[in-house]
Amino acid sequence: MTPDLIYGATGIAVFGIGLVGALCAQDRLRRVLALKLCSVGAGFLLLVGAWREPPSTPDPVPHALVITGIVVMVSATAVALALIRRLQTLEAEDEH
Amino acid sequence: MIAPLVIFDLLLALTIVALAVAVLCLRDLFAMIVVFIIFGLVSALAWVRLSAPDVALAEAAIGTGVTGALLLKTLHHLRYVTGRLGQNAARGLTAMAPVPVAVLLANAAFCGLITLGLAVAFLGAPAAGPGFEGLVAQAMPQSGVEHSVTAVLLNFRAYDTLMEVVVLLAAVIAVWQIERGLSEAPAPVMGVVWQGFARLALPVIVVVGTYLLWVGAEAPGGAFQGGAMLAAVGLLLLLTRAYVPQPGHRGLARGAFVLGTAAFCAGGPSGGQRGPRGL
Amino acid sequence: MLEGFGAILIAMGAVFFVAGTVGLLRFPDIFCRLHALTKADGLGLALIALGVALLAGTAGAAFRVALVWFFVAIASATCSHLIARYARHGAGGVP
Amino acid sequence: MRATTPLRESAPARGHLPPRPDILAPHICADGPEPTDTNAVPALRPGPRRGRWHRLRRWLGAVLVLAVLLGMLTGWRAESLVFGLPAVVLGAMLPLLLPRVPGWRLSLRGALAFALWFAVQSVRGAVDVARRAFAPDMGLRPGFRPYPLTLPQGAPRVMFANTITLLPGTLCAEIEGDMLIVHMLDTRMALEPELAALEGRIRALFALPPNPELCQ
Incomplete structure (x- = not known):
């Protein structure tokens, strides 16, 4: 039982949960969050791939990739949330 | 005999999965966002266990902090819109058109298949051979910095990082265009205790954010993490109403963003800090 | 010796965190829960920070830990004040 | 059934109230109706150093504290000043954007x-x-x-x-x-x-x- 096995399983589970949420969730905010869950799950898998037994240091390239992924994900989330705000306003005006 | 750290890892893993399920299941949107923030922080803790402190810092600051602020802003806007109409529960506005149960089931089955495939691929992958760490260690003297993750981000894969700064810029421009003419929910009045906190915290956040940026050259830290701290400064200023966004300032802000990206193209690692600030 | 003392402090801090969490679960309303969070967790964090500073040994690390403790303490007092204020005003918060 | 907090505040029990003459005139003791006006608290400020010089001194004090903070974090390394110096100056200036409060x-x-x-x-x-x-x-x-x-x-x-x-x-x-x-x-x-x-x-x-x- 090493951390890579435990957290590899966690990553797969989180990715799966996120996928289910992204396809099945009923409200928009939750779908965006579900996609973010997917990205965290993928981050887990990349980091597990980079992990080495403690005396040796982990592989820095996947680490850099995950950081890039986090930044890109926050950009995507910002755009998605702005779209949600716009949609809310439009719908609210329609009902008015 | 199981080592205590393994028990800790297992507990942490279970917590993460439980929190992820809770994000999908909680009915109250505010509770969902709070649980999501906790999920991000606990995953960051797990990433420290995978000896990736840089990534954990980035996830805590950007993936959880900035994202959480954006989510709360969206929820605030949502409640503002619904409150102004005085009807129509908050859920109604975020909800999408109902989907037939059969489609839902098909989707779930599809997800299950993909996840299963992922698991098979993960377990069937060959045992971890040597990755890039040898190559990175060889090239480290040429990079001019002492921390390997920073070297990969800013030196060896600089085009990749440039791309991500451009993505940030594109996102900021897209958000500006989408929100053009949208009536903003006013920032809440927070009171004197909050003002006192901001007065104390603002300068320290600036200094600590800059320190993170500086220390990225040799230890965990870096431009994006420091940039997220500086983004927090902007948020604090908005929440204290010390700065009220005005249409006239937009051109100035746009210029600053484009300049930041241009500065990064010119090769300065400091250009990266400009990007996250706008979010 | 120093390690043992640090470990004892961290364990005591953990006990206070457990107490705070039990209070959070048992106390009847949001204001009482804030009491549990600010006081018990505040002392728990202080003890853990002290223990970690002892274990870390260097002055620089101790300073960073002290800085973290200071800001978490102020932020927790401010946050609990804001939450209580918000809860008193009902769902509004924006007057 | 556990008691929850009633949302209205209640007056304190009579027995606990010590005689406090200052309660009768809290608005006199506090610094007047205008919170942002520093001149409204003359009686409480022993040294009447105010105005521009006073504010500059406060600002310099903030710069000093932040510089010490930066020095402690970076281990007093000179090359940190490239980023550190602008950050310290900027950081000390940010609170000036907030509403002014009396000095202390x-x-x-x-x-x-x-x-x-x-x-x-x-x-x-x-x-x-x-x-x-x-x-x-x-x-x-x-x-x-x-x-x-x-x-x-x-x-x-x-x-x-x-x-x-x-x-x-x-x-x-x-x-x-x-x-x-x-x-x-x-x-x-x-x-x-x-x-x-x-x-x-x-x-x-x-x-x-x-x-x-x-x-x-």
């Missing part, structure tokens, strides 16, 4: 005494709440109590509000003008003596005159 100064003796007292009180508060959390009968009778503020605006008040939150059984819920709304875990406890003692300590910490009658 710390007394070293008051600060030492306060730190010691604060440590003891936070242990008391935490033990009290932990005992209640584990006790079968939590002994709660929550409720709100008003408490008139006599401390001047700005840092002393904020410090007072934040420290109340760490005292046993009390939590600062709101500041309405010159009235502080305190949430108590047990409204049978005596509130005024504790808060009056805390007020005295804060006055000592900020080198303010000890008794509020002075300002009349």
Whole structure:
């Protein structure tokens, strides 16, 4: 039982949960969050791939990739949330 | 005999999965966002266990902090819109058109298949051979910095990082265009205790954010993490109403963003800090 | 010796965190829960920070830990004040 | 059925109210109706150094503190100043964007005494709440109590509000003008003596005159 096995399983589970949420969730905010869950799950898998037994240091390239992924994900989330705000306003005006 | 750290890892893993399920299941949107923030922080803790402190810092600051602020802003806007109409529960506005149960089931089955495939691929992958760490260690003297993750981000894969700064810029421009003419929910009045906190915290956040940026050259830290701290400064200023966004300032802000990206193209690692600030 | 003392402090801090969490679960309303969070967790964090500073040994690390403790303490007092204020005003918060 | 907090604050029990002449005139002791006007607190400020020179001194003090912070974090390395110097200057300027509050100064003796007292009180508060959390009968009778503020605006008040939150059984819920709304875990406890003692300590910490009658 090493951390890579435990957290590899966690990553797969989180990715799966996120996928289910992204396809099945009923409200928009939750779908965006579900996609973010997917990205965290993928981050887990990349980091597990980079992990080495403690005396040796982990592989820095996947680490850099995950950081890039986090930044890109926050950009995507910002755009998605702005779209949600716009949609809310439009719908609210329609009902008015 | 199981080592205590393994028990800790297992507990942490279970917590993460439980929190992820809770994000999908909680009915109250505010509770969902709070649980999501906790999920991000606990995953960051797990990433420290995978000896990736840089990534954990980035996830805590950007993936959880900035994202959480954006989510709360969206929820605030949502409640503002619904409150102004005085009807129509908050859920109604975020909800999408109902989907037939059969489609839902098909989707779930599809997800299950993909996840299963992922698991098979993960377990069937060959045992971890040597990755890039040898190559990175060889090239480290040429990079001019002492921390390997920073070297990969800013030196060896600089085009990749440039791309991500451009993505940030594109996102900021897209958000500006989408929100053009949208009536903003006013920032809440927070009171004197909050003002006192901001007065104390603002300068320290600036200094600590800059320190993170500086220390990225040799230890965990870096431009994006420091940039997220500086983004927090902007948020604090908005929440204290010390700065009220005005249409006239937009051109100035746009210029600053484009300049930041241009500065990064010119090769300065400091250009990266400009990007996250706008979010 | 120093390690043992640090470990004892961290364990005591953990006990206070457990107490705070039990209070959070048992106390009847949001204001009482804030009491549990600010006081018990505040002392728990202080003890853990002290223990970690002892274990870390260097002055620089101790300073960073002290800085973290200071800001978490102020932020927790401010946050609990804001939450209580918000809860008193009902769902509004924006007057 | 457990008692929850009623949302209205109730007047304190008669027996707990000590005679406090200053309560009758809180608006005189506090710094007047206009909170942003520094000139409204002449009686409480012993040294009349004000105006531009005073603000510059405060700013330089902030720069000094931030520079020490940066030095401690970076291990006093000279090359950190490339990023550090602009950050320190900018950081010290940011609070100027916030509404102005009266200046303050710390007394070293008051600060030492306060730190010691604060440590003891936070242990008391935490033990009290932990005992209640584990006790079968939590002994709660929550409720709100008003408490008139006599401390001047700005840092002393904020410090007072934040420290109340760490005292046993009390939590600062709101500041309405010159009235502080305190949430108590047990409204049978005596509130005024504790808060009056805390007020005295804060006055000592900020080198303010000890008794509020002075300002009349």
